[in-house]
Amino acid sequence: MMESSLDPGNASHRHVIAAGEPWMGTVLAGQHLRILDLEGNQAVDTLFYRADMLEERYSAVDTIRAQRNIYLTTGTVLLSNEGNAMLTIVADTCGRHDTLGGACSAESNTVRYALDKRSMHSCRDNFLLALARWGTQYGKDFSKRDLSSNINFFMNVPVTPAGKLTFADGISSAGRYVEMRADMDVTVLISNCPQLNNPCNAYNPTPVEVMIWD
Amino acid sequence: MADGAPYWMLWEETVRPGAHWSGLLRRGSTLRITDVAGGGNVSTLLYNYEDRSERYNMPDTLKAQHTAFLTRGVALYSDMGRVLCSITDDTCGWHDTLCGVANAAMVQEKFGPSRFQERRNEYYRNGYDSLLNELGKYDLGKRDLGPTVNLFSKVTVSDAGDLEFHPGNSQPGAYVDLRFEMNVLVVLSSTPHPLDPATAYSPREMQLTAWHSRPAPRNDPCRTRCPENERGFRNTEFWFR
Numbered sequence: 001m002m003e004s005s006l007d008p009g010n011a012s013h014r015h016v017i018a019a020g021e022p023w024m025g026t027v028l029a030g031q032h033l034r035i036l037d038l039e040g041n042q043a044v045d046t047l048f049y050r051a052d053m054l055e056e057r058y059s060a061v062d063t064i065r066a067q068r069n070i071y072l073t074t075g076t077v078l079l080s081n082e083g084n085a086m087l088t089i090v091a092d093t094c095g096r097h098d099t100l101g102g103a104c105s106a107e108s109n110t111v112r113y114a115l116d117k118r119s120m121h122s123c124r125d126n127f128l129l130a131l132a133r134w135g136t137q138y139g140k141d142f143s144k145r146d147l148s149s150n151i152n153f154f155m156n157v158p159v160t161p162a163g164k165l166t167f168a169d170g171i172s173s174a175g176r177y178v179e180m181r182a183d184m185d186v187t188v189l190i191s192n193c194p195q196l197n198n199p200c201n202a203y204n205p206t207p208v209e210v211m212i213w214d
Numbered sequence: 215m216a217d218g219a220p221y222w223m224l225w226e227e228t229v230r231p232g233a234h235w236s237g238l239l240r241r242g243s244t245l246r247i248t249d250v251a252g253g254g255n256v257s258t259l260l261y262n263y264e265d266r267s268e269r270y271n272m273p274d275t276l277k278a279q280h281t282a283f284l285t286r287g288v289a290l291y292s293d294m295g296r297v298l299c300s301i302t303d304d305t306c307g308w309h310d311t312l313c314g315v316a317n318a319a320m321v322q323e324k325f326g327p328s329r330f331q332e333r334r335n336e337y338y339r340n341g342y343d344s345l346l347n348e349l350g351k352y353d354l355g356k357r358d359l360g361p362t363v364n365l366f367s368k369v370t371v372s373d374a375g376d377l378e379f380h381p382g383n384s385q386p387g388a389y390v391d392l393r394f395e396m397n398v399l400v401v402l403s404s405t406p407h408p409l410d411p412a413t414a415y416s417p418r419e420m421q422l423t424a425w426h427s428r429p430a431p432r433n434d435p436c437r438t439r440c441p442e443n444e445r446g447f448r449n450t451e452f453w454f455r
Contacts, residue, residue, distance in 0.1 A: 055356045061272075061314030064377065065408055070312065071375040081356060083317055096375070100282070100312070102273020107295030111278050111446045124293075145267050147293075148360045157277075159371040163308070165282040 002074040004091035004179045006032060006213050013212040017044075019205040020121055020194030022130035024138065025212070026051055027182045032090070032213040034179040035153050035190075039206035041170030043155040043193040045103045045123040047147065048078065048086050051185035054139035056080045060099040060149035070159060071096035072151060078180070081148075086186055091179035094172045098157040101167065103127065103150050104195045113197045123150075126191035138187045152193075153178050155200050167198045224424040229256075229404050232417035234344035236351065236401040238263055239394040241454065244302065244427040247402075247420055249366050252386035254418030255407040256365040257315045257341045259349075259358075260290060260298045261399040266354060268292045272311050272361035278442040282371060284309040284363060287439050289446055290392075296450040297443070298398050300436035302427075303391040306384050308368040313377070315341025315362055316408040325415040338415045344403035352399060365390055367407040379409040393427055393436075395450050 008014065012031075016038070017023045027033045028051075035044055050056035059081040064070045066079055074092045077085045102108075105124035109117040127147050135142035154172040159165050194205050224243060229235050239245050247256055262268035271293040279288055286304040289297040301309075316324070321340040328338035345359055368383035392400075404420050406412065430437050430447055437447045 057357075059314065061312060061361045065313045068377045068409075069375045070371055070377065081359065083319060100273060101277060102271065105274075105293065105295070107293070107449070108271075108274045108278070108291075110449060111274070111291065111295045111442050115445060115448070143267070144293075145357050149273055159282040159375070161370055161372055163281055163283040163370065165276050165280055167277065 001093055001095060002091045003093060004034065006034070006179070008211055010213065011211040012214045014209060016207050016209045017190060017192040018207050019192060021192050022126035023190045023210065024130050024134045025188050025210070026185065027188055027212055028185050029182050031182050032179055033087070033182065033188065034177050034211040036177040036209040036211065037094070037154050037172045038174065038208055040174040041154065041172050041202035042206050042208055043195070043200040044153040044208050045191040045193050046151045046153055047189040049139065049187040050080065050086070051187050054142060054146060054187065056082050056084070057146065057148060058086060058151065064099060070100060072099055073097065085183040087180040087182050089178060090181050094154055094176040094178060097178060098152040098155040099149065100159070100165065101152050101155055101157040103147070103191065104193065109197065117197065120196065121194040123191035123193050126194070127189060130189055152200070167200055169199045170202055222426040224426060227422045229420040229422060231419050232339045232405055234348050234403040236348040236399065238397065239400055239424065240397050241394055242426065242428050244391050244393045244425055245400065246389050246391050246423040247365060248387065248389040248423070249384045250387065250419045250421055252384050252388060253382070254384055254404065254420060255367045255410065256420055257345065257362040257403045257405065258365055259345060259362055259401040262292060262298070263397040263399045266352065266399065268294045269358065269360065270298060270363065275311070278446065279440060282312065284311055287435050289436050289443050290363065291446060295446060296453060297395045297446045299392045299394045300430065301390060302393045302436065306366055306388040306390060308383055309390065310364040310367040310369040310407070311361060313364060313369055313407065313409055315345065315403065316405065317342040320408060328415065339405050341403045341405040344405055345401055348401045364407055369409060377409065379407065379411065381411065393430070395429060395447065396453065
């Protein structure tokens with residue numbers, strides 16, 4: 001657990017992402033990005049891309065292998081597929097964050113829950129809609145192939161030494177946050193998770209806030 | 215394949231230590247990958263051959279089956295809720311999919327410099343460049359290189375989340391059978407696992423053996439492992455109707 005000294009009143013950008021909605025933005029090298037869990041236990045599916053070259057992007061497997069630990073928290077360096085530092089987590093009042101659980105999709109919902117769950121809103125639908133609306137502002141030909149394994153801020157996916165993986169009740173609560181310092185200019189793609197079939201959002205998706213400081 | 219081999223055999227091929235390979239495995243065929251000398255690693259990527267934007271998805275595979283590793287009975291899912299292939303046999307017991315591959319800088323730092331200029335084809339290859347080599351042949355690239363399956367490598371996670379590599383997971387002659395449920399582009403590299411603590415660069419030779427099998431029957435153990443897989447196989451069959 002590590003608190004930040006930055007004052008939300010001094011943030012250069014603040015945006016509340018409504019429950020179940022996507023968001024895209026840019027964070028420049030040296031700026032801080034905070035994601036605030038406003039009402040508690042809200043998974044925030046997040047991807048990062050190098051702002052001027054989207055072929056370079058956040059890599060879950062490189063990040064966890066380099067720190068030899070699957071959970072993300074203060075001190076974690078979020079690495080790219082090229083092995084470069086993209087952002088560093090500098091404050092975290094939740095404790096740990098997931099990067100193995102990926103994003104929910106209409107198709108994976110049919111597998112995980114029931115065939116008739118296909119019509120439910122999902123993180124991949126959010127990602128795809130964000131790319132359709134705003135993708136060309138951030139990169140040419142931004143598409144599904146760019147949706148690699150993401151971070152799930154505030155989500156709890158414990159793994160046991162025997163290799164069992166579960167989606168467990170959240171460990172976040174209202175007012176908890178995670179804050180990162182950008183080590184390069186990055187494009188941020190977020191889905192404020194709409195999943196209703198497992199405890200990742202406490203069965204009640206709620207808004208989160210993003211804040212950026214210069 | 216030798217003359218006189220059974221009619222159901224398709225082909226055999228040897229992957230030299232550290233080499234990379236790619237090919238098409240059709241629905242209803244099985245590929246056996248054998249770690250001839252033991253202690254090897256095969257970093258593997260899978261794509262729907264007909265629509266290569268559909269590919270192996272590590273999170274969807276793990277969360278559908280509530281597992282953090284792969285072994286016999288596990289289905290390997292694409293991002294479209296379909297089963298690309300399933301593991302029908304496995305004498306090894308644990309295959310990693312959490313750790314990705316090493317790049318050129320990591321290999322040089324760990325094993326020292328070893329360039330083509332001095333070593334010719336004995337130079338030290340790395341998984342990242344090896345996979346990019348094969349992907350480029352199909353107009354795929356960095357954007358398509360996601361989490362790999364690292365066959366024959368065991369990495370466990372402690373209660374605190376720490377990763378531990380287990381040497382000796384794969385004995386000489388260990389094999390894993392992948393039965394293909396779709397027409398799949400298989401891309402692989404036999405370079406060492408990035409967490410293997412061995413201080414000498416020593417990739418292993420891999421034997422590939424392919425044969426006609428058949429799609430998963432109703433009572434197939436991979437299909438009946440869990441209700442999630444029943445639905446995943448159903449989704450897969452819809453692709454072929």
